[in-house]
Amino acid sequence: MTYCVGVLLKDGIVMASDSRTHAGVDNFAQFCKMSVFEREDRAIVLLSSGNLAGTQAVITTLKQRGESTDGGPNVWTARTMFDFVTVVSDSVRDIGRRDRPSLEKNDLKFDASFIVGGQIKGEAPRLFRTYAEGNFVEAGSGTQFFQTGEAKYGKPIIDRVITPTTSLADAVKCVLVSFDSTMRSNLSVAMPIDLVQYENDQFKLNRRHRFEVGDPHFETLSRSWSEGVRSVFKQLPDVRWNK
Template sequence: MTYCVAMSLDEGMLFASDSRTNAGLDHVSSFCKMTVFEQTGQGVLVLLNSGNLATTQQVVSRLKAHAKHTDKPLTEMDSVFSVAELLGKHLRAVVNRTEEESMGQTDVDFSATFLLGGQLRGEEPRLFLVYPQGNFIETTADTAFFQIGESKYGKPILDRVVQPALPLYEAVKCALVSFDSTIKSNLSVGLPIDLALVRRDQFAVAMRHRIDADDAYFRQLRTDWSQGLRRVFNELPEPGWLR
């Protein structure tokens, strides 16, 4: 499995993805699930993927080929919406073709889901979730984040904390706490975590950072969060009706 989260906030956008892929428990590898298209001053797009690795790699290759073929980088398209449409079209095509070619002779799931966010010159920052069927949804002020992959373990902290006014540095903390809960409860999500920040109107990636098992900050955060939770838990009132 996979875990990816992206947020669209007033200050900009945060993207985070784990890097574990597995076909069964005994075939575990590490693949970066984040793809960045960047043209400084013109536009920046960040793509996170979950699902079938062959499908996602083929879709990303097709997007790159499309840009080369039309001689127009994705960052020069008229809107992130148009890029989402293009992504959806290729995703549907790849999934359909792979399924047809397998002729129903396998129970492999060829589907994949993408998060696509960024900002192109002339537009506000936008964040989309693209489904395996090729359709997609966009964040709003009410729902400022999307998750794909193994999303349930890490959702409660996002539900509590994420809203558009959240500063980006808090968003990083929140995303890492969400990953901590997920990694703690699910073997199929693992380090390293790839992080990228895009600040509003900078049309470039403001920061990329890879968090591995030796990352001192993440280790500290995990310890502090765990001890803090324990403290809050211990201070919770006892039920009066229990004794």
């Protein structure tokens, strides 16, 4: 499985992905699910979920199209984030058309979805989530974050903490706590965690870090959170019963 999160804030974007892929518990591996495209007028990050074969093919296609000179919009030439996500969508559909018939013969589903965030000069930062069918949605003022994969364990903390005005530093901590909760409750999500922070109008990721197993910052955060939660718990008022 996978766990990916993207959060759109007033000040910028925070995105993170885990690194575990598996086809059965006896066949798991580590792959980076984050792809970054940076150049002076744009900073774009994709987080991949789904079958690794499908998502790798989409990312590679995006890179190859970025190098081609046939004139169609690509990751380096798209005028808006919407135009770029449309390119992603087209790639997902191309790979889907190619792979789906062979997969379905073996009762497998084609599955490749992405969280796409970033900024292209001329507009504000934007955050999207694409589906395996190639259609996609954009985060707005009502919903500022997208999750893919094993999303449920880590959703309550995001629901409780994130608002549009949450600082980037707090959003980073919230996303890491969300990963910590998910990894404690589900074996199919695992470190390293790739995390990026993008500040409005920089056109360059101002923070990027891979949290490896045993990362001291992550361990401190995880321990502080656990201890804090247990201590809040200890201070909760006892339930007074009617019976």
